[in-house]
Amino acid sequence: xxxxxxxxxxxxxxxxxxxxxxxxxxxxxxxxxxxxxxxxxxxxxxxxxxxxxxxxxxxxxxxxxxxxxxxxxxxxxxxxxxxxxxxxxxxxxxxxxxxxxxxxxxxxxxxxxxxxxxxxxxxxxxxxxxxxxxxxxxxxxxxxxxxxxxxxxxxxxxxxxxxxxxxxxxxxxxxxxxxxxxxxxxxxxxxxxxxxxxxxxxxxxxxxxxxxxxxxxxxxxxxxxxxxxxxxxxxxxxxxxxxxxxxxxxxxxxxxxxxxxxxxxxxxxxxxxxxxxxxxxxxxxxxxxxxxxxxxxxxxxxxx
Amino acid sequence: xxxxxxxxxxxxxxxxxxxxxxxxxxxxxxxxxxxxxxxxxxxxxxxxxxxxxxxxxxxxxxxxxxxxxxxxxxxxxxxxxxxxxxxxxxxxxxxxxxxxxxxxxxxxxxxxxxxxxxxxxxxxxxxxxxxxxxxxxxxxxxxxxxxxxxxxxxxxxxxxxxxxxxxxxxxxxxxxxxxxxxxxxxxxxxxxxxxxxxxxxxxxxxxxxxxxxxxxxxxxxxxxxxxxxxxxxxxxxxxxxxxxxxxxxxxxxxxxxxxxxxxxxxxxxxxxxxxxxxxxxxxxxxxxxxxxxxxxxxxxxxxx
Numbered sequence: 001x002x003x004x005x006x007x008x009x010x011x012x013x014x015x016x017x018x019x020x021x022x023x024x025x026x027x028x029x030x031x032x033x034x035x036x037x038x039x040x041x042x043x044x045x046x047x048x049x050x051x052x053x054x055x056x057x058x059x060x061x062x063x064x065x066x067x068x069x070x071x072x073x074x075x076x077x078x079x080x081x082x083x084x085x086x087x088x089x090x091x092x093x094x095x096x097x098x099x100x101x102x103x104x105x106x107x108x109x110x111x112x113x114x115x116x117x118x119x120x121x122x123x124x125x126x127x128x129x130x131x132x133x134x135x136x137x138x139x140x141x142x143x144x145x146x147x148x149x150x151x152x153x154x155x156x157x158x159x160x161x162x163x164x165x166x167x168x169x170x171x172x173x174x175x176x177x178x179x180x181x182x183x184x185x186x187x188x189x190x191x192x193x194x195x196x197x198x199x200x201x202x203x204x205x206x207x208x209x210x211x212x213x214x215x216x217x218x219x220x221x222x223x224x225x226x227x228x229x230x231x232x233x234x235x236x237x238x239x240x241x242x243x244x245x246x247x248x249x250x251x252x253x254x255x256x257x258x259x260x261x262x263x264x265x266x267x268x269x270x271x272x273x274x275x276x277x278x279x280x281x282x283x284x285x286x287x288x289x290x291x292x293x294x295x296x297x298x299x300x301x302x303x304x
Numbered sequence: 305x306x307x308x309x310x311x312x313x314x315x316x317x318x319x320x321x322x323x324x325x326x327x328x329x330x331x332x333x334x335x336x337x338x339x340x341x342x343x344x345x346x347x348x349x350x351x352x353x354x355x356x357x358x359x360x361x362x363x364x365x366x367x368x369x370x371x372x373x374x375x376x377x378x379x380x381x382x383x384x385x386x387x388x389x390x391x392x393x394x395x396x397x398x399x400x401x402x403x404x405x406x407x408x409x410x411x412x413x414x415x416x417x418x419x420x421x422x423x424x425x426x427x428x429x430x431x432x433x434x435x436x437x438x439x440x441x442x443x444x445x446x447x448x449x450x451x452x453x454x455x456x457x458x459x460x461x462x463x464x465x466x467x468x469x470x471x472x473x474x475x476x477x478x479x480x481x482x483x484x485x486x487x488x489x490x491x492x493x494x495x496x497x498x499x500x501x502x503x504x505x506x507x508x509x510x511x512x513x514x515x516x517x518x519x520x521x522x523x524x525x526x527x528x529x530x531x532x533x534x535x536x537x538x539x540x541x542x543x544x545x546x547x548x549x550x551x552x553x554x555x556x557x558x559x560x561x562x563x564x565x566x567x568x569x570x571x572x573x574x575x576x577x578x579x580x581x582x583x584x585x586x587x588x589x590x591x592x593x594x595x596x597x598x599x600x601x602x603x604x605x606x607x608x
Contacts, residue, residue: 017488088488184321184392187531208512211529220526220603225515227491259606293608299524300604302563304597 001142001248002042004114005032006133007123007237008103009047009071013083014276016090018230024277025057026082028123028147031234034281035241035268036121037064038289039249044114046070046133048106050077060282069111077102090232091206110136118142119248121240122167124149127159134166143253145169146198147240150176161196168253170198171240177203186211187218200258202243204236212262214255221262222299224270224292231276235269238281242268267292305446305552306346308418309336310437311427311541312407313351313375317387318580320394322534328581329361330386332427332451335538338585339545339572340425341368342593343553348418350374350437352410354381364586373415381406394536395510414440422446423552425544426471431456431463438470447557449473450502451544454480465500472557474502475544481507490515491522504562506547508540516566518559525566526603528574528596535580539573542585546572571596 007028014021029047036043044067051074062068080103083096108129120141122130130146146167152160153176164170170193174186180196181189190201190213201213207229209222243265250257267289271280311332318325333351340347348371355378366372384407387400412433424445426434434450450471456464457480468474474497482488485496494505494517505517511533513526547569554561571593575584 185529185531185533187529205512208509209524209526218529218603219606220513220529221606222513222524222526225489225491225522225524227489229489256607260608263606263608297608299522300606302523302525302567302604303560304564304567304601 001040001118001251002044002114002116003036003040003119003121003244003248004044004046004110004117005029005036005121005123005241006046006108006130007032007125008080009045009049009053010080010082012233012277013081013096014231014233015085016231017086017088019276021231021276023081025054026233026277027080028125028237030061030278031237031272031281032121032123032241032244033061033066034064034278035238035265035272036245036248037066038268038284038286039242039245039264041065043067043245044070044111044117046108046110046114048072048074048102050079050102051075053079067114070109070114072106072109074102084233086232090229093232108133108136118251119244120144121244122146122163123237123240127152127156127163130163131159131166134163143168143244143247145171145240145244147171147236148176150179153179165197167198169200169202171202171204171236173204173206177201186213202262204239206232206235210239210262210266212258214258217255219259219262221259221266222296223266224295224299226270226274229273232273233276234278235272238272239265239269241265263293263296264289267296305344305422305555306348306418306420307340307344307423307425307548307552308348308350308414308421309333309340309425309427309545310350310412310434311336311429312384313349313353313357314384314386316537316581317385317400318535318537319389320535321390321392323580325535325580327385329358330538330581331384332429332541334365334582335541335576335585336425336427336545336548337365337370338368338582339542339569339576340549340552341370342572342588342590343546343549343568345369347371347549348374348415348421350412350414350418352376352378352406354383354406355379357383371418374413374418376410376413378406388537390536394533397536412437412440422555423548424448425548426450426467427541427544428453431460431467434467435463435470438467447472447548447551449475449544449548451475451540452480454483457483469501471502473504473506475506475508475540477508477510481505490517506566508543510536510539514543514566514570516562518562521559523563523566525563525570526600527570528599528603530574530578533577536577537580538582539576542576543569543573545569567597567600568593571600
C-alpha cells in the first residue's frame with residue numbers, strides 16, 4: 001500500500017558524547033521515509049527544502065523508491081537547520097539553535113498522485129500543517145499516525161487537539177503523554193488520550209523501549225540494548241517510519257499487526273542510533289533487518 | 305528447596321505523591337522473604353530488630369512459613385528506621401533520615417539449620433556482612449544472589465568487589481551498573497561485571513522493567529503498567545525475593561529458569577507498589593499471582 005508522510009527535510013548539527021556531526025542530513029520526513037522504504041515501494045514525502053540541500057541525497061531517496069513530487073524546493077532559500085547537544089545520558093538533549101529558514105512559510109501541498117495514500121504518517125510539524133495535510137486527502141486514509149512533541153502542547157494545544165481527534169495512532173514520549181492527559185500513570189493517561197481520538201497510543205521511551213495502549217490492552221516493546229549508541233537523533237521518526245511502513249506492507253490495521261509493527265519500528269530505530277545522521281539507514285539489507293527482528297524475539301521470549 | 309536471606313527488618317517513614325505512611329514495616333529481608341514465601345516453604349531470615357518491633361508482624365511472617373531463628377532481637381534496642389520521600393517521578397527518592405539503631409553493631413549469625421540452604425539471597429547490607437554470611441554456610445550454596453547499591457560503591461568498593469566475586473547473580477540499577485563498570489552502554493557494562501564474578505547481571509529499571517545479561521544473551525522483562533502506584537519502597541527487594549523464590553522452587557539455575565524467574569519477580573514487584581509498606585504482599589493468593597504473570601505474557605507477546 002502507498003504511504004505518505006509530511007515532515008521536515010533538514011540539516012542537523014549534532015553533538016553527542018560519542019562525537020560531532022555538522023550540517024548532516026536530518027528531518028522527520030527524511031528518517032520516516034527512509035525507514036518506511038524498506039517495507040513498501042510507494043512512499044511519498046510532502047516537505048520543503050532550500051537550494052542548499054544536496055542533490056545527491058535527493059537522488060539517493062528517489063533510488064530508494066521515495067517519491068519527492070511533494071517536496072517543494074525554494075532555490076533561493078535555505079533548508080531548515082537544527083542544532084542539538086546530547087547529555088551524557090543520551091535520553092536528554094538541548095536545542096542549541098533552530099533556523100526555520102524555508103520552513104517559516106511552508107504550506108504543505110499534497111500532490112494529486114499522493115492524495116489517495118492509504119497510510120498517512122504526520123511527522124512532527126505545526127499542528128496546523130498536519131491538519132491541512134489530512135484535509136487535502138481525497139478521502140480519509142485507512143490509517144493516520146501523528147507524531148508531535150511538548151513544544152506544540154505548550155504553544156498550540158488547541159490546534160493540536162484538533163489533529164489528535166482525527167488520527168488513529170499518536171506517538172509521543174512518556175512525559176508528553178503525562179502533559180497531554182494530566183495523568184501521571186500511563187494507564188490512566190492512555191484512557192484520557194483514547195477519548196481525545198487515537199485508538200492507539202504509542203509511548204516512545206527511548207532506551208527503555210515503547211508501550212502501546214489500545215482499548216484495555218497494553219503491549220510493551222523493549223529497545224535492543226546496544227554496545228554502541230552514537231546518535232539518537234531521528235530514532236523516534238525512524239521508529240514511526242518502520243512501524244507505518246510495516247503496517248502499510250500488511251494492508252491491515254489490527255492489534256496483532258500493530259504489535260509486530262512496533263517491533264519492526266524498534267528494530268529500525270536500533271539501526272538508526274548506531275551511526276550519526278541517516279548513516280545506518282542507508283543500504284540496509286532486508287536480511288539485516290530480519291536478523292535484528294529475531295534479536296527482539298530472543299530478547300523477550302520466556303517459558304511459563 | 306530452602307532459601308536463606310540476610311538483610312534488614314525495619315521501620316520506614318514513607319512519603320510519596322499518593323500519601324504518607326509512618327513507622328510502617330519495611331526492610332530488605334522483610335520484602336524478600338514475604339515475596340519468596342509464595343514460592344517455597346522453607347525461607348529463613350538472618351537479621352536484627354529491637355524490642356520495638358511488633359510481635360504481630362513476626363507472627364504473620366512465621367505463619368507464612370518464614371523461619372525467624374536467625375532474627376536477633378535486642379529487647380532494649382530500637383529497630384533500624386529509615387525515612388524517605390519520593391519525587392513526583394516515583395523513580396527518584398530522597399533519604400530524609402537513617403537511624404541505624406540495633407543495625408549499628410549487627411553481625412549476621414546463620415543458624416545451624418539454615419547453613420545448608422541451597423539458595424542464598426544477600427539483601428542490601430554492608431558488603432562485610434554479606435561476605436560473612438556466605439562464609440558461614442556449610443558449603444557453597446547452589447545459587448547466590450546479591451543486591452547492593454551505589455552507597456557501598458562509594459564507601460566500600462573494595463569489600464563490595466570481594467562479595468561480588470563470590471555470587472552468581474548481581475541485582476543493581478542501571479546507574480549503579482554504569483558506576484560499577486565504568487561503562488555507559490549496559491551491554492559493555494555487563495561484560496565488565498561478568499568478569500568480576502556474577503554470571504547473571506540483573507539490571508532493575510523500576511517502571512521500565514529489568515534487563516538480564518548472561519554470557520552473550522540478554523533478556524528484557526517489562527514492568528507492568530499500573531493505574532495505581534502508591535509506594536515503590538521495597539519493589540526491588542520484592543522483585544529479588546520473587547525471583548529467588550521461584551528459582552528455589554524449580555531447584556534449577558539455568559537461563560530459561562532465570563528468565564521465567566525474572567517475570568515472577570516483576571509480577572511480585574507489581575503487587576508491592578500498589579500499596580504502602582508490605583500491605584499488598586500479605587494475603588496474596590497463588591491464583592492472583594498466576595493471573596498477573598499471565599498479564600506479563602500478554603504484555604510481551606507478538607507474532608512474526
